Amino acid sequence: DQQVKQNSPSLSVQEGRISILNCDYTNSMFDYFLWYKKYPAEGPTFLISISSIKDKNEDGRFTVFLNKSAKHLSLHIVPSQPGDSAVYFCAASEITGANSKLTFGKGITLSVRP
Amino acid sequence: DAGVIQSPRHEVTEMGQEVTLRCKPISGHDYLFWYRQTMMRGLELLIYFNNNVPIDDSGMPEDRFSAKMPNASFSTLKIQPSEPRDSAVYFCASSFSLAVSNSPLHFGNGTRLTVT
Numbered sequence: 001d002q003q004v005k006q007n008s009p010s011l012s013v014q015e016g017r018i019s020i021l022n023c024d025y026t027n028s029m030f031d032y033f034l035w036y037k038k039y040p041a042e043g044p045t046f047l048i049s050i051s052s053i054k055d056k057n058e059d060g061r062f063t064v065f066l067n068k069s070a071k072h073l074s075l076h077i078v079p080s081q082p083g084d085s086a087v088y089f090c091a092a093s094e095i096t097g098a099n100s101k102l103t104f105g106k107g108i109t110l111s112v113r114p
Numbered sequence: 115d116a117g118v119i120q121s122p123r124h125e126v127t128e129m130g131q132e133v134t135l136r137c138k139p140i141s142g143h144d145y146l147f148w149y150r151q152t153m154m155r156g157l158e159l160l161i162y163f164n165n166n167v168p169i170d171d172s173g174m175p176e177d178r179f180s181a182k183m184p185n186a187s188f189s190t191l192k193i194q195p196s197e198p199r200d201s202a203v204y205f206c207a208s209s210f211s212l213a214v215s216n217s218p219l220h221f222g223n224g225t226r227l228t229v230t
Contacts, residue, residue, distance in 0.1 A: 044221050
């Protein structure tokens with residue numbers, strides 16, 4: 001049973017446009033959310049995170065939005081660059097409690113066309 | 115810092131053979147995690163250690179899988195006997211805390227395992 005769902009396996013956007021990567025979760029106890037980026041033949045690397053007490057966190061071209069009532073978060077990349085082409089994993093955890101380990105989604109492959 | 119180091123990068127073996135994957139975490143990190151990545155299930159946590167002690171192995175798929183951490187700088191994941199359905203990319207990761215809010219996971223580059 002997938003507690004973190006990334007239902008779109010892939011996304012293709014034009015360079016300079018906005019990329020929107022979506023993620024849904026089912027466990028209402030999750031209170032911290034992260035995005036990891038993975039290039040081929042490399043391990044995932046941390047990109048950006050958000051706590052459930054916020055609804056937005058911005059870091060340069062990357063912004064994560066959280067809608068707790070919908071159990072939905074999204075990663076916006078503006079403007080998209082060819083170097084952003086990678087697999088993006090959404091992850092969630094409970095900051096406290098027994099489930100503080102990360103639960104990952106299946107990932108979304110983003111392709112940015114020059 | 116060299117980061118998390120995994121070996122081998124690629125492993126091809128025949129069904130029934132024993133496979134051992136190795137990991138050296140980042141020095142000073144007290145937590146070590148083994149993940150498996152497949153197309154169907156994404157990144158799954160298999161087991162994690164704190165100060166060399168296994169804390170949660172609920173993700174280990176079956177008794178054919180075992181993991182050890184004999185010291186703070188080395189861990190192994192062993193599959194015996196291996197089966198074709200074990201084919202996946204196995205990642206090791208480490209962190210200095212379990213609190214992901216201030217201690218993101220650092221992943222190695224993974225071992226791509228193919229069992230024929």
